[in-house]
Amino acid sequence: MRPSFGPRVDRLLDYREYPILFVDDEPENLRVFELTFRREFQIRTARSGEEAVQSLHEHPAALVLSDHRMEGMSGVELLAKVREIDPRTLRMLVTAYGDAETLKEAINNGWIYRYLAKPWRPDEMRLALRNAIELYALFREREELLYEMEALNRAAKLLSRELELIPLLDLVLGTVTEDFGFDGATVFLFDANDTRLQAIRSAPREEDGVAARLVDLDVPATTAPVFLDRLREGRTQVLRISDLTSLEGPVRRFATEVAADELLVLPLAGHAGVIGALAVDNRRGGESFGAADYTLLEGLTHQAVIAIENARLVSDLKRSREQVRRADRLGTLGTLAAGLAHEINNPLVAIRTFLSLAPAKRREDDHEFWVAYHDLTLREVDRIQSLVRTMGSLGREAGSEPSRTTCDLHEIALDVVTLLSPQATRACVDVEIERRDELPKVVGVRDHLHQAALNLLLNAIHAAEKPAGPRHSDRPRGRVTMRLGAAGIDGAEAACLEIVDDGCGISHEDLDRVFDPFFTTKAPDQGSGLGLMICHRIVQDHDGQIEVESLEGRGATFRMILPSERRPGSR
Secondary structure, eight states: OOOOSSSOGGGTTOGGGSOEEEEOSOHHHHHHHHHHHTTTSOEEEESSHHHHHHHHHHSOOSEEEEESSOSSSOHHHHHHHHHHHOTTSEEEEEESSOOHHHHHHHHHTTSOSEEEESSOOHHHHHHHHHHHHHHHHHHHHHHHHHHHHHHHHHHHHHHHHOOSHHHHHHHHHHIIIIISOOSEEEEEEEOTTSSEEEEEEEEOOOTTOHHHHHTTOEEETTTOHHHHHHHHTTOOEEEEGGGGGGSOHHHHHHHHHHTOSEEEEEEEEETTEEEEEEEEEOTTOOOOOOHHHHHHHHHHHHHHHHHHHHHHHHHHHHHHHHHHHHHHHHHHHHHHHHHHHHHHHHHHHHHHHHHHHHHHHTTSOOHIIIIIIHHHHHHHHHHHHHHHHHHHHHTOOGGGOOOOEEEOHHHHHHHHHHHHHHHHHHTTEEEEEEEOSOOOOEEEOHHHHHHHHHHHHHHHHHHHOOOOOSSGGGOOOEEEEEEEEEEEETTEEEEEEEEEEOSSOOOHHHHTTTTSTTOOSSOTTTOOSOHHHHHHHHHHHTTOEEEEEEOTTSOEEEEEEEESSOOTTOO
C-alpha cells in the first residue's frame, strides 16, 4: 500500500495540511498561539503532556511544540514520548529558562529538533514553524521516494521473471492495486494492425463483474481518433466523470463501466512506439491523482513495457522454434519417405517379377522358380514388413511410450549375445563380454535399450565378418568385445556399454553420417541404414550420449552412455 503517514508532498507549500500540536498548561498561552497562527496553519492544542499523548494517538501531527515547565509531565519528557510514538514528527521546546544541561541532553538525545525562548515573537515563531514544516515535508518526500524506489525495484524483479504475457499483465495489475494501493487498473494493448486498442486484463476481479465487462472492450481508431492520437504521442490523459459527455464513444463507455471520479491513462511506450496503455482509477472514491502518483506509475510503465516486449519476444521465439521444429519434422519425414521408397522398390522388383512369371510357370515343374525364387520373394516381403515395422516404431507418440524401470546393462548384453550367437557363428566372429566390477543400473525402457544394444552388436558383427579362405576351416575369425563399466554425464553417475570390433572401420568422410537415416555402406540386401539412427534416437530419449570412434582399416568403437537416474524434464 502507498504510505499514509501525512499530507501529500506535491502540495508542499500548503502549510495548513501539516497539523501542529501546541502544548502548554496555561490556557492564555494556548489561546494566544491559536489566534496568532490559525489562519496560516492547522493548529491543535493540549493543556498537559498526558492530553497531548492521547491526542497524538488519535490524530498524528507533523510538528509538536511544548512548554518546558508544566505540571506533571515536563516538556522534555513529553517530546521524548512523542519521538517514541512517531519519530518522524518534529519536536520543538518553548522555554523561559536557560537550563543548559537539560537542553543539551534533550538535543543530544534527539528528543527535540530545536528550542525557542519565551517570550516568543510572532515573526520569529512563524519562521520557525514554516522551517519545521518544510523540513518535515522534505523528510516525507525522501520517504516517499525511497518507498517508490523499493516498490519499483520489487516490481521490476517480479516482472523480469515472468515471460508469459497474461501472468505478466496480472503481475502489473497486482502491483498497481495491491502494492501501490490504487483502486483499480486496466491494461490495454494495440492489436496486430495497430488500429484498435483492446482491454486485455483488469483488476480487481470483484463480484460486481466490472473486470469481466472491461475485458475485450476495445477502442477503435475510427471512433476514438483524438484519444488514440494523444496516446500515440506519448501523452498521459486524465478522464473525469464530470467530463463524460465530451469523451469519444468507446472511451466514454470505458469510463462509465469503471464509474470513477478520475481515470489516469498512461501510454506504454516501447522502443518502436506506443504498444498500449495502463489505465488507473479511483473507483472507490480515493483522492485525486497527484504528481507523486504520476511519477510512481510512469516508473512502473517503463518496467512493464520492457517486460511485455520481452514476453512477446519469447512468444515469437517459441512460435519460430515450433515452425522450425515442424519444418524439421517435415524434412525428416521427406528423407525417411524417400529412403523408404528406395528400400521398398528394390524388393518390389523381385516380387513383381515373380508374380508376373507365375501364370506362365504354373504348369511347369520349374524347381528353381517355385522353390528358390519363391523363397527369395518371401524374404523380400519379410524385408518390407521389417521396414514398415521400423518406421512405425520411429513414429510412435511420446504419450504411448512404455513405462521406465531399473535396468541392468550386463543382463541386456548377455541376452543380446545369446540372441545373436547364430549370426556371429555364421560370420566367424568371436563375441566376448568384459565387465568391470562397478556397473551402475540405469533407468529406462528395457525393450528399447535391448534394441539399441542389439543393433550395435549386429552392426559390429557385420563389420568384423572376414572373407572365406580357400577352405572353410582356414577362414579367419573376427573379434567383437562388449565392455561394460561406470562412466559419467555432466558430473552424474552413468553406465557405459562399449562395443569394439576389428573390422574395416569407417572412413573419415562417413564418420559424421553414420547416424543419418538410411545411410549405410552395406549391400542393399544387408541393411536399411536405420539401425544406428534408431540407436541414436533411443539413447537421446534416455538422456544419454552415443559416440563413435574409428579409423579406416582399424575397426570401430561405439559407446553408449546412459545416466543411472532419470533427469528432471526428460521424456
